[in-house]
Amino acid sequence: MLLKLNNLCKQFGGLKAVTNLNIEINEGELIGLIGPNGAGKTTVFNLLTGVNEPTSGKILYQEREISGLKPYQVTQLGIARTFQNIRLFNNLSVVDNVKIAYNQHASYNTVSALLRLPNFFSGEKEITAKAMELLKIFKLQDIAHEISSSLPYGQQRRLEIARALAAKPKLLLLDEPAAGMNQKETQDLMELIDWIRKEFSLTILLIEHDMALVMGICERIYVLDHGETIAHGTPNEIKNNPLVIEAYLGEEVQQC
Numbered sequence: 001m002l003l004k005l006n007n008l009c010k011q012f013g014g015l016k017a018v019t020n021l022n023i024e025i026n027e028g029e030l031i032g033l034i035g036p037n038g039a040g041k042t043t044v045f046n047l048l049t050g051v052n053e054p055t056s057g058k059i060l061y062q063e064r065e066i067s068g069l070k071p072y073q074v075t076q077l078g079i080a081r082t083f084q085n086i087r088l089f090n091n092l093s094v095v096d097n098v099k100i101a102y103n104q105h106a107s108y109n110t111v112s113a114l115l116r117l118p119n120f121f122s123g124e125k126e127i128t129a130k131a132m133e134l135l136k137i138f139k140l141q142d143i144a145h146e147i148s149s150s151l152p153y154g155q156q157r158r159l160e161i162a163r164a165l166a167a168k169p170k171l172l173l174l175d176e177p178a179a180g181m182n183q184k185e186t187q188d189l190m191e192l193i194d195w196i197r198k199e200f201s202l203t204i205l206l207i208e209h210d211m212a213l214v215m216g217i218c219e220r221i222y223v224l225d226h227g228e229t230i231a232h233g234t235p236n237e238i239k240n241n242p243l244v245i246e247a248y249l250g251e252e253v254q255q256c
């Protein structure tokens, strides 16, 4: 098992954002985390990535307790994420946004970079080549030198995923990757997520409001409501779960 959340709770003052959450994810799985606005989904990602500390409960990643670690330590362990509100370095080019993430794994050190030693230049060249390879996968290579904030929304979302992959994650957390995308972009994204999972041997936990996407690619789905898990199962089980239909999804889910 890659990830196990054991009775995880997070309170903000009197507000129970996440209550007794139990999630188990095996290596290679693609799991959905859904629920209405304010259900606690992003808080789960914040707990997993060290942004917030749990009030109680455990987060076991590769059988190691990781709650309390700093975000950069979590990244080093192989957990990467994208954000609901895209967080790119807006003033940097597309390729530089990806290179920044590669630099965490650079073979040269700060002294080499400052003194411009030969291994800095060869390292830089290698990182640029790797970043361009990733951009090609995400069909962003032709706009590699454009400023990232000038990109349309759908491309910014793809760039965010590319950057997350540069950190060489084992576990990728995607927070509403299809938000703001049109139907065609969402369909393309769905295929891309499925493809990168295999190509990069990823395990993926996906928060998404687009039901066609969630039902189309996730093997299992957890449904949160007011911080509590109200259902867990395969897409078919979730679609037909009366609690889910009643509490949140209504007709939307039955149409999928």
Ligand SMILES: Nc1ncnc2c1ncn2[C@@H]1O[C@H](COP(=O)(O)OP(=O)(O)OP(=O)(O)O)[C@@H](O)[C@H]1O
Binding pocket: 012, 015, 016, 017, 035, 036, 037, 038, 039, 040, 041, 042, 043, 044, 084
């Ligand atoms: N840092 C914080 N301080 C106080 N309350 C917070 C904090 N972060 C989240 N909350 C609250 O916790 C609850 C869960 O929020 P969260 O963002 O996790 O929900 P969500 O399911 O991701 O919602 P959405 O689909 O709208 O993104 C909400 O009531 C939110 O206001």
